[in-house]
Amino acid sequence: MARAKICGLRTRETWLAATDAGADWVGFVFFPRSPRFLTTEALKAIGADARVPRVGLFVDPEPAAIEAVLKVQDLEFLQIYAGAEACRAMRARFGAKVWRAVGVASAADLPRDDEGLDGFLIESKPPRGADRPGGNATAFDWAVMQRWQAPAPWLLAGGLTPANVAAAVRASGAAAVDVSSGVESAPGEKSVPLIRDFVAAAHAA
Numbered sequence: 147m148a149r150a151k152i153c154g155l156r157t158r159e160t161w162l163a164a165t166d167a168g169a170d171w172v173g174f175v176f177f178p179r180s181p182r183f184l185t186t187e188a189l190k191a192i193g194a195d196a197r198v199p200r201v202g203l204f205v206d207p208e209p210a211a212i213e214a215v216l217k218v219q220d221l222e223f224l225q226i227y228a229g230a231e232a233c234r235a236m237r238a239r240f241g242a243k244v245w246r247a248v249g250v251a252s253a254a255d256l257p258r259d260d261e262g263l264d265g266f267l268i269e270s271k272p273p274r275g276a277d278r279p280g281g282n283a284t285a286f287d288w289a290v291m292q293r294w295q296a297p298a299p300w301l302l303a304g305g306l307t308p309a310n311v312a313a314a315v316r317a318s319g320a321a322a323v324d325v326s327s328g329v330e331s332a333p334g335e336k337s338v339p340l341i342r343d344f345v346a347a348a349h350a351a
């Protein structure tokens with residue numbers, strides 16, 4: 147069984163679908179260039195309570211950006227695209243658990259120590275020319291993780307779908323997986339049936 151995070155939720159309907167399907171984390175994106183970007187108004191309208199741990203995704207954030215979100219929504223986790231030092235600073239400042247996102251193409255990219263953080267989001271490096279560091283529906287060679295001694299908890303992400311998540315778990319040894327594009331009917335448009343299929347496939351893996 148692999149635990150499942152559904153990221154990039156933008157509506158109350160899809161947040162409810164993820165929680166009812168048994169998702170282990172729900173994620174909200176606060177990166178303006180993303181098709182999944184949420185304003186604080188849209189976030190309030192979702193009304194995400196604590197039944198499933200909530201993850202906020204930020205790219206090179208200024209503390210004020212996180213502060214503005216935390217004024218309207220409690221978050222148990224921050225998924226941050228930044229260096230280790232900046233991630234530790236956010237962890238100390240906000241008291242939430244912090245996962246640092248790490249782009250991986252080969253085994254050399256995998257973290258060797260816990261960096262004083264709570265875990266890692268291990269995903270593919272963005273394709274050349276991409277205007278965001280994640281959420282690009284691209285996978286990497288999961289076999290590079292076979293001999294990795296993980297120094298902290300981690301989630302596998304990047305190009306996962308209901309159809310490939312079992313193979314990804316087998317090849318990588320992941321105990322937790324994360325998806326955004328693979329449960330959408332169009333960029334930013336989550337599909338309730340795909341959310342259900344993904345959580346079921348991850349839990350069965």
Ligand SMILES: O=C(O)c1ccccc1N[C@@H]1O[C@H](COP(=O)(O)O)[C@@H](O)[C@H]1O
Nearest residue numbers: 153180280281282283304305325326327
């Ligand atoms: O979803 C986005 O738009 C996004 C923007 C900036 C950084 C990360 C983003 N998404 C995260 O990337 C991984 C993999 O996503 P995908 O399944 O390949 O679409 C996942 O953690 C997303 O939440």
